[in-house]
Amino acid sequence: MLWDKLTKPFIRIISLQNNTIERLINFSKPKIIAEGYSGVCGAGSSGHRWMVTSTAINEYLLRSSYMGCRHHYLHFLKTLGDKDWRKSKWKERGPPMSVAVVTAFCWELNREQKINEREFLLAAMEFLKKGVDVNCCHPYGWTALHAAAINARSKAVKFLLDNGADPNLPDNFSSIFQVARENRTSPISVEVIREGEFSTRLNHNQMFRGCTALHYAVLADDQESVQSLLDAGANPMVVNEYRFKPEDYSRDIGMRTMMQKHSEKYLAKEKRKEMEERRKFPLEQRIKQRIIGQEGAITTVCGAIRRKENGWYDEEHPLVFLFLGSSGIGKTELAKQIAEYLHKGKKSSFIRIDMSEYQQKHEVAKFIGSPPGYVGHEDGGQLTKRLKAYPNAVVLFDEVEKAHPDVLTILLQLFDEGRLTDGKGKTIECKDAIFIMTSNLASDEIAEYGMQLRAEADKITQQRYEGEPQDLEITETITISRRFKEHIIRPILKNHFQRDEFLGRINEIVYFVPFSRLELLKLVRIELDKWSKQAREKHSIELKWDPMVLDVLADGYNVYYGARSIKHEVERRLVNQLAMAYESGLITPGCTVFVYTDVPTSEADKAKLQDSPSPIKIRVKTEGTDSFTDVDPSEHLKQSAGK
Known part of the structure; x- marks a missing residue:
């Protein structure tokens, strides 16, 4: 099609001459005699702008000039359009020809070139036999x-x-x-x-x-x-x-x-x-492989996703979730896992917007794009630009309570109609998208209520858990009461957002509660496994631990900071010791480190440790020995400083 559009005008001009294009492009010899202007093609000329009596163009030059010819189509067509050659002072010389002639020759040469496919396939087979990918x-x-x-x-x-x-x-x-x-x-x-x-x-x-x-x-x-x-x-x-x-x-x-x-x-x-995959491997099981606990939240979200996947949902409105709970408890991670599942890991399918960046009224323009006449109008908005590229994305509005009320007005339209108008006046349809808001509103109330639920869950746990984490897969389902939702949570949300119509467009309010005891033990084990892998790969050190260490480190859990408190506890009480011992030369590549804790047995020892956690200690077995030796990095550091 491109060839036809660009060369038909030339073919028509050339047909006026004695030599036709068919005669010119079917030379079997490696040279072609072209009448007309050839300087455009870079093939040489006799100095005259329009007329060259004869030009010898060898086949190699034609091949190498093909790209140049192709680029000069548009320029030459524009020249003919702006200034007809018949009005020029060189009109008696006749029309320019060689742009079309040389280009046609190059095209025909390229198209007619024969490749011995049998030889190619045989050669390719030899390469594949030699192991070429x-x-x-x-x-x-x-x-x-x-x-x-x-x-x-x-x-x-x-x-x-x-x-x-x-x-x-x-x-x-x-x-x-x-x-x-x-x-x-x-x-x-x-x-x-x-x-x-x-x-x-x-x-x-x-x-x-x-x-x-x-x-x-x-x-x-x-x-x-x-x-x-x-x-x-x-x-x-x-x-x-x-x-x-x-x-x-x-x-x-x-x-x-x-x-x-x-x-x-x-x-x-x-x-x-x-x-068929969903039947064999339900969404709940997929997400539980990545997220610890939060049975109720996972069940609620997966139920809504299942309705959407199987066609049992309102196609005129997008799915909207509000995730409530304290920090570090899995809200953002659950949103990521939903995008991973629905869009097979495509990065552009997950749009994360930090709403703390939209606390001022004028920052609404960053959301949908600046209006005409303002700086940044051509750039588009952070949300509209990405939604236009991926209208069925999973969109996370992180910490939505920090956004300006005018931003919430835009979200109101987005959640209601599933469409958004950008700064250029273009409407973006996104009814197939999933919108997730996270918020720390009522996090203290949920945490306190969660502590009560955790105490109840611990009573159930004690019936089957007697001090050793033999089965960390057991979890207790915690249910948020309707009374707590209606009389405590909803008034807080209504007082902040100041509009019932905004809350009414949320399909599901999902509650994230504190972790149970068994979930905390599993979090500690995951954290220790991570550091064990790093010690093995970076320092050639084997890291092992006593099961009681899990209990001691799990006591560092803070209900207001979630899983992050476990991470920080492991770093403070264990990783600091390992780093100090490594720097002091107490542990070296090739050794084995065993982490343990002294559990008090007598009442006097228990009374001493009542207000302080049990100490975490390490033993080292160097390469070539059979026994472990207790090491105290802090004491070794003091002795080194004294010297």
Whole structure:
């Protein structure tokens, strides 16, 4: 299509002359005699602007000048449009010709060039037998499958797919300028390599990152390659950097119809596959692998997501959640896991906005974009710009209680109608998005109420837990009473937000309660496992511990700071000792460190430790020995300072 648009005017002009374009482009010799102006092509001239009696252009120069010819189409067409050649003083010389002639010759030479595919396939087979990865990328980002697809080599496409080529692997080539910067070379050299080793059909100044072999096969109008790719599992719904699907590049009606049918089949297949996966591995189980505790919160959120996935929800309004609870208790992590599950780990599918940045009235412009005439109008808003790119994203409004009331007015429209108008006046539809607000409102009340629930849970725990963490998988389901929600939490929310219509548009208010005893023990174990891994990988030190250490460290839990208090407790009481011992040379690479605690047995010892936690101690077994030795890094440091 591009070729037709740009060369038809030249072909019409050339047809007026004695020599036709067919005669000029079908020379079998490596030289061509072109009448007319050839300076535009860089092929040489006799000094006259319009007329050259004859110009010898060898085949090599034609090949290397092809890109230049192609770039000069638009410039030359513009010249003809601005100033007709018939009005020039050189009109008696006739129309300029060689731009079209040379370009046509280059195009025909490129198109007619034959490649012995049998020899190529045999050579490729030899490389694959030697262990060459069929999916290996060119230094500039593309694979052999991409090159075969864009050049319409259907046999090569089929061969590569049969030998394990990934049909959904994206091209990492961005643009010649960006690739040149990344590889510290010149754009011209990148362009030459892209032309010579990939294809001459594309405008290499454009972005191609994210294009798959299916994008290129559709662009080349090669139905045989497209069919092979689809049969091999190519995703017809995948989008590139510009969010274009392969179907968007189809120019032929037959190709477009073919892609639409396969897209429908692919979506139906993926929907059945996802439904089967949800039956075998429910969402609750997936999230519990990443989040400790919060049974009630996970159940509430997963129930709403399940309604949405199976079509049992109001399609005219987005899902809206409000997560309440103290800091460090899993609110943000649950939002991340929802985005991870729904969008298969795509980073752009999770939008996090810190509402503490929107405390002033004028900062509403950052949210939706500045109005016309103001600085930043062309940049767009932080929310609208990202929602436009991903309208079904999971959006997290962190610490929503800190935002200015005018921002809440915008959220009111967003939650009610599922759409938002940016500073440019464009409406963004996002009814399929999921909006999650987190807040520390009523966190003290929830924490105090949670302590009561925790005490009740501990009574249940004591019936099956007798001092040793034998089963850390047992958790107690804590239920927030309706009375607590209606008489304590809701008045606090209403007093802050000052509007019932805002609270009325929230589908679910989710409560995050303090951790139970068994959940705290599990948090401590996860933290110790993390430090054990770091000691092994960075210092070649094995770190082990007594089970009673878990109990002692779990006592450092602060209900107002959540899991962060456990993290800080482990760092203060254990990691500080390890760092001090390492610096003093008490522990060295190759040794084993055993962490333990002295549990008081007598009443006198218990009375001494009543107001202070049990001490955490370490023993060291050096490489080549069989026994552990007690070490005290603090005492060793004092002795060293005394000397």
